[in-house]
Amino acid sequence: MRELDELKQEIDRLRLLAQRDPLTGLLNRSAMEEQVNRLLEDEPAGLFVVMDVDEFRYINDQYGHPAGDMALRELARLLGDSFFAPALSGRVGGDSFAVFLPGACAGETAVNKMEHIMGGLARAGEALGLGNRLRVSAGAESAGPGDRFFDLYERADAAMRAGKSERKKALYFYEPSMKQGTDGPGTEDTESSADMKYISEQLRESHIVDGAxxxxxxxxxxxxxxxxxxxxxxxxxxxxxxxxxxxxxxxxxxxxxxxxxxxxxxxxxxxxxxxxxxxxxxxxxxxxxxxxxxxxxxxxxxxxxxxxxxxxxxxxxxxxxxxxxxxxxxxxxxxxxxxxxxxxxxxxxxxxxxxxxxxxxx
The missing domain is CATH 3.30.70.270 (Reverse transcriptase/Diguanylate cyclase domain)
Structure with missing residues (x-):
C-alpha cells in the first residue's frame, strides 16, 4: 500500500509539472484552457484578461535572450502578486499571458491591478537595464452564457491589439468595433480587400498552440x-x-x-x-x-x-x-x-x- 500511495503521489506531482510553463511557473496554454472551461461550465461569468510584452523581440535582439527570460519571469511574478486564487494566471504564448477572474468581477478592480503591474514592470525594466522598454498591452472581456476559453481569448486579444496602437490606458475592454478584420472609421471596403481579408483568415492558424x-x-x-x-x-x-x-x-x-x-x-x-x-x-x-x-x-x-x-x-x-x-x-x-x-x-x-x-x- 505504501508503494501504491507513493506512486500516486509521484503521478500527481508529474501531472502538476506537466501543467506548468517551465520558465515562469504559471499554467501553460493547455492547462489554462482546460481550467477556464471547467470554471465556465460551473458558472458562465468572469473576466478574461490577455496581455503581451510590447516590442519583446526588440528586447531579445538588443539585450539578449537571458534579459528576455528575466522580463517574462518578472511579469509572471507580478501576476502572482496581483491576482490570487481562485483567479488563474497562465503563459499562453511566447510573450503572451492571460488571467481569468471567475464569477462577478468589477472591471475597475482589474484596471487597478493592471496599473500596479505596469508600475512594477517599469521599475523592473530599470533594474534589468532595459530602461523604459518593459511594458505590456492588455485587453479584457467579460464571460457570458455559452462562452468558452477561445471565445474570450479571441475578444480580449482584439481589445489588447486595439489598445496596443493607443497605449493610453492600462486595460482596454472589448467592444464589437475592435473585432479583428473590422474596418476602422473612414475606410472603404472594396471587393478586392474583402477577398484578401478572407484569404488571410484562411491562411492564419485557426488555433494557436503554446510552444514552438x-x-x-x-x-x-x-x-x-x-x-x-x-x-x-x-x-x-x-x-x-x-x-x-x-x-x-x-x-x-x-x-x-x-x-x-x-x-x-x-x-x-x-x-x-x-x-x-x-x-x-x-x-x-x-x-x-x-x-x-x-x-x-x-x-x-x-x-x-x-x-x-x-x-x-x-x-x-x-x-x-x-x-x-x-x-x-x-x-x-x-x-x-x-x-x-x-x-x-x-x-x-x-x-x-x-x-x-x-x-x-x-
Missing amino acids: YCQDYDTFLAIYRFLERGLSRTGIRVHLILISLTDLHGAFVRLDERELLMERLQESIRSSLRFSDIYTQYSSCQFLAMAVCAGRENMDIITDRIEKAFLVREPDRPDIRLSFSFYPLQPIPHGVPAASLFGKRPAEDESRDMCQGTENHE
Whole structure:
C-alpha cells in the first residue's frame, strides 16, 4: 500500500509539472484552457484578461535572450502578486499571458491591478537595464452564457491589439468595433480587400498552440530554404540545432524505449523553445530545430532549457543523454545555387513524423 500511495503521489506531482510553463511557473496554454472551461461550465461569468510584452523581440535582439527570460519571469511574478486564487494566471504564448477572474468581477478592480503591474514592470525594466522598454498591452472581456476559453481569448486579444496602437490606458475592454478584420472609421471596403481579408483568415492558424511550431520534415525543409534565401536581405540570425537522444556510448537508445522517450523529448523541445521557433523529427532518435533571431551565444541557454525540461519528465535515467550540434544559417550568394545542408534523411528514419500536423492544427 505504501508503494501504491507513493506512486500516486509521484503521478500527481508529474501531472502538476506537466501543467506548468517551465520558465515562469504559471499554467501553460493547455492547462489554462482546460481550467477556464471547467470554471465556465460551473458558472458562465468572469473576466478574461490577455496581455503581451510590447516590442519583446526588440528586447531579445538588443539585450539578449537571458534579459528576455528575466522580463517574462518578472511579469509572471507580478501576476502572482496581483491576482490570487481562485483567479488563474497562465503563459499562453511566447510573450503572451492571460488571467481569468471567475464569477462577478468589477472591471475597475482589474484596471487597478493592471496599473500596479505596469508600475512594477517599469521599475523592473530599470533594474534589468532595459530602461523604459518593459511594458505590456492588455485587453479584457467579460464571460457570458455559452462562452468558452477561445471565445474570450479571441475578444480580449482584439481589445489588447486595439489598445496596443493607443497605449493610453492600462486595460482596454472589448467592444464589437475592435473585432479583428473590422474596418476602422473612414475606410472603404472594396471587393478586392474583402477577398484578401478572407484569404488571410484562411491562411492564419485557426488555433494557436503554446510552444514552438512543429512541422513535418518536408515543410521544415521548405521553411529552412525560405529563411536561407532571405538572410542577405533581412539580416536576421537563425541557428539550426540537432538534438540527439543516445545512451552513454553515443548509440541511439533501445528500440523498445524509443517511442516513449522521443515523445518526452518532443514535449521538452516544444515547451522550451520560443513561440516563433520551429522543430521537426529528423530520425528515430533525433530532432531538428531552428531558433529564429538567435545567435551562438543563445545556444547554451536553449539547450539548458531542453535538458532541464527533459529531466523533469525522465528524472531517473543516468543511462541516457542528450547531445546538441549547432549550425548558423548562411546567406546564399546572389546567383549561386545553394548546396543544401540537408540530404535525404537517415535511411532508418523513413518512419512516422511525430509532428505530422498535430501540433499546429489541433
